[in-house]
Amino acid sequence: MKTDDSAGDKPKRERVLHGLGVSPGVAIGPAFVSDDHEIAVPDYRVPADGIEAERERFAAAVAASLKQLRKLKGKAAALPASASEEVGYLLDAHIAMLTNSRLVRGVVRRISEEHVNAERAVQMEIGEIGDSFDAMGDAYLAARGEDIRVVGARLIRNLTKTPYAALQHVAEGSVILAEELTPADTALIDPHRIAGFAAVLGGREGHTAIMARALELPAVLGVAGLLTQIDPGDTVIIDGAEGAVVINPRRETIARYEAQQQTLEREERQLARLRRLPAVTRDGIEITLEANLELPRELDQAMAAGAQGLGLVRTEFLYMNREDLPDEDEQFEAYRGLVRGMAGRPVTIRTLDVGGDKLAAPLTEAGGGESANPALGLRAIRLSLRDRSLFDAQLGAILRASAEGPVRILLPMVCSVAEIRKAREALGQVARRLKRRGVKISDPPPPLGVMIEIPGAALAADALAAESDFFAIGTNDLIQYTLAIDRTDEQVADLYNPLHPAVLRLIQFAVEAALRARIGVSLCGEMAGDPRYTGLLLGLGIRDLSMAPGKIGRVKQRVRTLDLVAAGRRAHAIMDQLDDARIAGLLDDFNALA
Ligand code: PEP
Ligand code: MG
Secondary structure, three states: OOOOOOOOOOOOOOEEEEOEEEEOOEEEEEEEEOOOOOOOOOOOEOOHHHHHHHHHHHHHHHHHHHHHHHHHHHHHOOOOHHHHHHHHHHHHHHHHOOOOOHHHHHHHHHHHHHOEOHHHHHHHHHHHHHHHHHHOOOHHHHHHHHHHHHHHHHHHHHHHOOOOHHHHHOOOOOEEEEOOOOHHHHHOOOOOOOOEEEEOOOOOOOHHHHHHHHHOOOEEEOOOOOOOOOOOOOEEEEEOOOOEEEEOOOHHHHHHHHHHHHHHHHHHHHHHHHHHOOOEOOOOOEOEEEEEEOOHHHHHHHHHOOOOOEEEEEHHHHHOOOOOOOOHHHHHHHHHHHHHHOOOOOEEEEOOOOEOOEOOHHHOOOOOOOOOOHHHOOOHHHHHHHOHHHHHHHHHHHHHHHHHOOEEEEEOOOOOHHHHHHHHHHHHHHHHHHHHOOOOOOOOOOOEEEEEOOHHHHHOHHHHHOOOOEEEEOHHHHHHHHHOOOOOOHHHHHHOOOOOHHHHHHHHHHHHHHHHHOOEEEEOOHHHHOHHHHHHHHHOOOOEEEEOHHHHHHHHHHHOOOOHHHHHHHHHHHHOOOOHHHHHHHHHHHHHOO
């Protein structure tokens, strides 16, 4: 989506765009604009009996492209009037190119008559139409030729379902700008080579945002108009705390942000000094601070941050960016690496939580990828219990790793006692099978805990506590499902409120159920890593918080300023409130006393 910029050699005007600051820090660098031109286009003949299916595959890609374009158009409405009109006009043109157009008819004809595969048919048709525009020697028509190539690239991406694999080869120091980055795309980014990223789509608590925080990459999502009037190589600043993207910044702006980078580095050095100090409150209560792990490469960060364990290992990384499934041995190697790396500190391995925004390619079909409501579909523990070979391989690998050090097993998206019983039964069967083969596993077997992240699970926490060895409260999904706010959708990000009384009551209910049943309870949603909430969560009785390694320093700093008796009193006062604004006010006043 490029507009004709006839600025010539004039210095380009500074523009500031706003979105959601999802991962703090400042990045300054040349823009890498992730268009899809690099995607390899498969080229093969379709047999006569496959023509109908190929046409349907193409129709599905057109439908997916139209859906994306309409979503982008909805976003563009948030831009200032003049920009909104311009972007809207451009997107309308793209929509028209996919609606009974020469392009669509031409591709269908090539599939039907020439038996070429859909991707190649799109490429051929786009080439022909684009060339005919170029040949007219008119700047306006040449720009339309560029538009049609952009539409073609979108179609090809939807046909091939290609991740932005090119991200691995982006020039050092670049800032990536994209329409959308999936969690799998983000996992491919090397934070030592890439300065930061921004995208048009994406919410604050989606997994792309979580991955950015894990990689400590400054990132802004939900930025309307990001890809208009930008050329590759333009200087870009990402302000991941404020949610600002500055395109072609003036010299003074760069200087201001460079100074901010230095301040942040100084703060990080100060926080690093806390590493060896205990996370203990002013009145002497020890708090456990653990790390969430998205990718194995964060292990060093977790150790460097002084994490007392891994409170949540998201095992989806093993299933990302590949066509096949990892077997038991491969998983065992990965888990064993974590257990050994943590040198005796507990490692909480969550079984596969695929689904929602966490689709892994080899599981897309099994994982309800095509479901109308993937967030409510066959995902996480439901999928594991349905596909026992998948689950058993994972349990086998975890059990084998448990011989190397303390391991806990965590089940995602549990909502009923029956699920825990079935999972425990499966665990027992796999343990017996391993023992029969003489394979070493821990004795007793690892504790089996559940995520409390579905409102129904929180409300039934007393029943679940009777069957579980520990709880891990997942506020990211708990908030999403309680408030019916899609955590990945930037359009409703302002409504995603951790301090909503319904959310706090569910947390409180789950914590009290765990305390009554004398089982451990931790909180591993993103709330755990935000020092604004630390006083409230400790006041509610939580003593174990698990977060991205980069967050541990700031949370520890907050813990060390807190008096638990005062925190408990303030939490009590907050829980008496019915109004979110009043809750936020009471919490902010309490934090200001520190
Ligand atoms: C949660 O839902 O809070 C959680 C920790 O799990 P995830 O973010 O992986 O869904
Ligand atoms: Mg979750």
